[in-house]
Amino acid sequence: MKKLTVLWLSALLLLAGCSGTSGNNENQNSVSTPETTATINVYTRDSSSGTREAFEKAGDFEGALTAKAIEVSSNGDMATKVGTDENGIGYVSLSTDFAANNVTPLNFEGVEPSEATVLDGSYKMQRPFSFVTRASGDFDSEEKEQLVAAFLDFLQNSTEGMLVVEKAGGVVDKTQGTPWEELAKNHPICSQDNSTITLATAGSTSVEKTLKAALEAFQPLAGNFQFTMNQTGSGDGYKRVMGSEKDGANKADIGFASREFKAEEEDVTQAMASGVYCIDAVVTIVNAANTAVTNLTQAQVKSIFTGEITNWADVQ
Amino acid sequence: METSLRHQRNAEKLKRKMRIDKAFKYLFFLAALLSGSCILLIVLFILIKGIQPFLPGYRYGQMDLLQFLFGTMWRQDQAVYGVGYIVINTLISAFGALLLSFPISVLTALFIAKIAPRKLSAMLSTVVELLASIPSVVYGVFAAGMIVKLVKWLASLWGISTAGGSSLLAVILLLAIMIFPTITSMAVTAIQAVDHELELGSLALGATKTQTNFKVVLKSAKSGIFAGAILGLGRAFGEATAVSMVAGNKLFGPTFDLFDITRTLTSTMLAGLKETTGLDYDIRFSVGIVLMAVILVSNLILNAVKEKVGNHG
Structure with missing residues (x-):
């Protein structure tokens, strides 16, 4: 008797299990989107990532990310993981190959992410990489000042410089580029041996990748000068070339910030040069099978990534 | 005809030979000293770096040691560092892998050493050796591409939604595959060393082959075999690259659900290591100390167990 009951119970359990899964499959086939009632799997980069910093700032939830988030190790890892998880949502840099990773980029506040919308400023999930130099005449030597000017010209205006920055993940307007060969004529300093000069940079850590690529590309074009990068955070960018630490042990020739310089505290009008050399754009992505969501507002991004909304059905 | 070699003994030659012998003795000693001091240096360096965040006057603000050791949340963005749950997760995944891999490894070793025909046995040993020499990153790619899909499918059978397959189960499966060759090759050696007379005696007494x-x-x-298990466990504890590709790196814990994401000590140390500075960098050395302590303690316990079961019975 006992045995029979156990047998019967296990048979029932098996049946229930089978019907449960087949039900799921039907659901998936008929709606063609993953079950809209599914929970959202939030993916994030580790906290030292510049992309995460930019994304959390754009979504206005710095430090408030849901504890349920799944941490991935790189931009590519993020794309792969979201590409295999129908219920996943994450964020990558604009230069990512979306189709190859089986993910769909989402519009932000109704604007599609693309190079054009980033450059004209309508796509808001972006931040500028700004630079500022020491004041004219405040450099260690005349040669150094000329070299800094040449480098910034290369970084901002040359086709070669733009390509290098773009390859490292920055968004630039390549139509504005001029071949370095032409620009070099304005910088006679580049034709002499500069191996005794060391350029020092400071400021934002997020610019490190693009800046390092540009400096390394420029080295052989400008007499093999040396450089040291001491990137500690956007706050130090202005401070160490124009502000309180400009003559301290950590002084630098060019300071960087992954934001605009603040007009009240960081007065860049006295600098030899300042500006924006590229734009960093972040894109929210979902799995390609998830066709229910195509656009997110900032409020939606915030509530999804802080864990307020945990179900895809509530995103509409 | 010479009847004695004595007169050929050249005192000068002998002295030189002895000198060379002595020189080599010192050379060997030096080599041993060098490799020994490496361990000492590494341990010292990690200890010094890892203890710093808990000392008063630490430049990024002193950390609370108890909160670090027993914390159940790891969030760099909120400066909350607790490894308590990560230690538990690491133990679960490593011992889970051992549990899965151990019986299979021992049976495989038995087959290779005793049952298989000589040619097949030689081939299988080569396969096991090859498995042992595959770099962990390759295992990681395999796990991220295949094991997670398997886990995802398994979970869907029960109607459970996973994070694309990244889960504790995926970590356990991956580690089980990775430590399998270590345990197997040790077990094969141990089994082959068993006195053949013993077997013959057993057979003569009427016992079957099995x-x-x-x-x-x-x-x-x-x-x-037990020594092999200890080595395998060491590998399971220490694996970082492959594990961090399928663990999902949960921010809080501990994780007991096989289909939930997890976080291990090594993946914690590795995540974003190259891009970080300050406290977030230094604290990884503290995690390193915890990892070394965990490995040491579990090895000591296992060794004690080994002594107990190995000598008697």
Whole structure:
């Protein structure tokens, strides 16, 4: 008797299990989107990532990310993981190959992410990489000042410089580029041996990748000068070339910030040069099978990534 | 004709030979000293770096040691660092892998050493050796591409939604595959070292081959097999690259659900290491100390168990 009951119970359990899964499959086939009632799997980069910093700032939830988030190790890892998880949502840099990773980029506040919308400023999930130099005449030597000017010209205006920055993940307007060969004529300093000069940079850590690529590309074009990068955070960018630490042990020739310089505290009008050399754009992505969501507002991004909304059905 | 070699003994030559001998002795000693001091240096360096965040006057603000050791949340963005749950997760995944891999490894070793025909046995040993030499990153790619899909499918059978397959189960499966060659090759050596007379005695007493293999061979090789298990566990504890590709790196814990994401000590140390500075960098050395302590303690316990089961019974 006992045995029979156990047998019967296990048979029932098996049946229930089978019907449960087949039900799921039907659901998936008929709606063609993953079950809209599914929970959202939030993916994030580790906290030292510049992309995460930019994304959390754009979504206005710095430090408030849901504890349920799944941490991935790189931009590519993020794309792969979201590409295999129908219920996943994450964020990558604009230069990512979306189709190859089986993910769909989402519009932000109704604007599609693309190079054009980033450059004209309508796509808001972006931040500028700004630079500022020491004041004219405040450099260690005349040669150094000329070299800094040449480098910034290369970084901002040359086709070669733009390509290098773009390859490292920055968004630039390549139509504005001029071949370095032409620009070099304005910088006679580049034709002499500069191996005794060391350029020092400071400021934002997020610019490190693009800046390092540009400096390394420029080295052989400008007499093999040396450089040291001491990137500690956007706050130090202005401070160490124009502000309180400009003559301290950590002084630098060019300071960087992954934001605009603040007009009240960081007065860049006295600098030899300042500006924006590229734009960093972040894109929210979902799995390609998830066709229910195509656009997110900032409020939606915030509530999804802080864990307020945990179900895809509530995103509409 | 010479009857004695004595007169050929050249005192000068002998002295030189002795000198060379002595020189080599010192050379060997130097080599041993060098490799020994490496361990000492590494341990010292990690200890010094890792203890710093808990000392008063630490430049990024002193950390609370108890909160670090028993915390159940790891969030760099909120400066909350607790490894308590990560230690538990690491133990679960490593011992889970051992549990899964150990019986398969021992049976495989038995097959290779005792049952398989000579040619097949040689081939299988080569396969196991090859498995052992595959770099962990390759295992990681395999796990991220295949094991997670398997886990995802398994979970869907139960109607559970996973994070694309990244889960504790995926970590356990991956580690089980990775430590399999370590345990197997150690077990093969141990089984091959068993005295053949013992087996013959068992067979002569009327025991079948299977009975002999399980009750005599395995029992005599127990100590060596156990050593293999300890080595395998060490590899499971220490694996970072492959694990972090499928663990999902949960921010809080501990994780007991097989289909939930997890976080291990090594993946914690690795995540974003190259891009970080300050406290977030230094604290990884503290995690390193915890990892070394965990490995040391579990090795000591296992060694004690080995002594107990290895010598008697």
